Amino acid sequence: SSSSLFLTLQLFGTIVWILVASTRIPLPLLQGWVMFVAVTAWFLSIVFLCVFLFGYANRIAVNWNQADFLFHGATFVFYFGAFLLQAATTSLHHFPRKFNATTQEKILADHEYNISIAASV
Numbered sequence: 001s002s003s004s005l006f007l008t009l010q011l012f013g014t015i016v017w018i019l020v021a022s023t024r025i026p027l028p029l030l031q032g033w034v035m036f037v038a039v040t041a042w043f044l045s046i047v048f049l050c051v052f053l054f055g056y057a058n059r060i061a062v063n064w065n066q067a068d069f070l071f072h073g074a075t076f077v078f079y080f081g082a083f084l085l086q087a088a089t090t091s092l093h094h095f096p097r098k099f100n101a102t103t104q105e106k107i108l109a110d111h112e113y114n115i116s117i118a119a120s121v
Contacts, residue, residue, distance in 0.1 A: 005072070007049075009041065009075070013039075013041050013042040013045070016082075017042065019118050020034050020035055020038065020086070020116075020119045021035065022115055030085040030086070030088060031085070031086065033082060033085055034085055034086045034119070037079060037081070038082065041075050041079065044071070044075075045071075045075075048068075048071060086116065086119050086120045087120045089108075090108070090113065090119075090120050092107050093113045093116075
C-alpha cells in the first residue's frame, strides 16, 4: 500500500511539475516555490520508493512507519502551501501585467489560466 501511495505521489507530482512549467511565470517567487516542492517531493519519493524496492529498508535500523508518516505529513504541508501559492497566482488572472502600459495584457492568458487551475487542483 505504501508503494501505491508513492506511485500516486509520483504521478501527481509529475503532473503539477508539467502544468506549472508549461505556463508563463508571472510571479517567479510564488511559482518557484511550487516547482521546488513538486520537484523535491518527486525526487524524495523516488528515493524512498527505491529504499523499499531494493530491500535497503531491512538493512537500515529506522522506524519506517514513523519515517513514512513524517515524510507524507511534511509532503502534505509543503504541497498545501504550494497549492495556496498556485491558487493565489491563479486568482490574479484578471489583473493587467503592466499597470503603466496602454494595452491591458492579463497576467495569465486564458489558456494559461486553465492550466494554472489544473495545477492548483
